[in-house]
Amino acid sequence: MKITIALIDKLNLLRNGESLPASQLKGEWVDDLVRDGVLISTSHGSRRTLFAPNAETLCKALASIDERFLDMELLHETLLSKNTLRSQQASSTGNSKLVMTRSCPGFPVNSYEPIPCTLNDREFVVNPQEGSFLFVTDWQSFFVPDDVVVVGIENMENFRMIRQQRDLFEQCIGNNRLLFVSRYPQSIDLRSWLQIIPNRYIHFGDFDLAGINIFLTEYNAYLGNRSSFLIPSDIERRLAKGTIERYNDQYQKFKSIKSNIPEIQHLIDAINRYHRCYDQEGYIKIKEPCFSTKNS
Known part of the structure; x- marks a missing residue:
């Protein structure tokens, strides 16, 4: 029922x-x-x-x-209040699952240099230790300086390992302060936050038709000219060695995708020309293993 x-x-x-x-x-x-x-x-x-x-x-x-x-009255009130916390439900009824609520709204943030922000009207510096990142739950009260470029990263491995991609970001975005965000867990919280801030947004995802569709329909359609797609200068060389299988899997669904943004249409044309896709994880620089030597 x-x-x-x-x-x-x-x-x-x-x-x-x-x-x-x-x-x-x-x-x-x-x-x-x-x-x-x-x-x-x-x-x-x-x-x-x-x-x-x-x-x-x-x-x-x-x-x-x-x-x-x-308690019909309480149940009615709880259903009306979509933001009711599970703790409030449990306190009132002993049952934290009267209605389905999201226990963890928000999205993760990351950076490789300190970014002074505000959260709930208080100073909040985003500067996670390498090997960690932060999670912002009160995103409605989270603000970053206007000159900070927000970079949305689709895949979590890329999001976790931003330092191993710093050269890429500097080549593509220049000498800007960057705040990295991820749409994880899947929700519209990140997009809703991007809509209430004025910052420039750059989307970094897989170089395939599905990834381009995500950007066009879920970000560019809402953010307009404030949003762009990160396209490395060597992407065609990498596409030439990319995966054929996923291109074939995606083609029927996304074969009609087009964009009035010239650089994105150029990327679409390249993907269709090579009949290949390329995963963004390929841009993560693998650290060389450290070998210790002992004097004999």
Whole structure:
């Protein structure tokens, strides 16, 4: 049974002694309540209605079906408030899962140099130790200096290993302060945050038709000219040695993709010319292993 505000409103009508068209309340659990006499079904020509002869009996029967019906008013209020925390639900009812809420909104951020930001009107410096990154949950109150370029990274390996790609970012973006962000977990929080800040946004994803579609439909469509796609100068050389299989897998779905942004259309044309794709992880510089030597 899916509990919705509309369902609670219907049950409240029955609880208050009013009738309800049988067509508006269906399911095996309804049939069980009718069979047990908790609800009475009456016919009016071709129409049937339901009513509850005893409100207390109805409430007890509903609570036995689902404990969330123990407090109909609280359940209704909780459903109306989409941002209700699980802790608030548990405190009120003992059940943190009255409604599905996101326990961890927000997105991760990373940088390889200190970026002074504000969070909840207080100074907040993004400067994670190598091997770690930060997660911003109160993203509505998270702001960065206007001159900082926000770089969105699709794949988590690239996001974690930004220092091994610093040469790439400096070649493509220049001498700018960079704040790296990732759309993880999958949600619209990152995009919503990008819409409320004025900063320039650069998208770094896989060099395939699906990756370009993600940028065009999920970022550029909302951010307009503030957004661009990171395209390294050597991408054609790398595409020539890329993967054929994923290009073939994606082609039917994305074969009609086009862009009025010249550099992106040039990338689309190159992908279609080589019939290949290239993963962004290929731009991570692999550190040489350190070997220790001992004097003999």
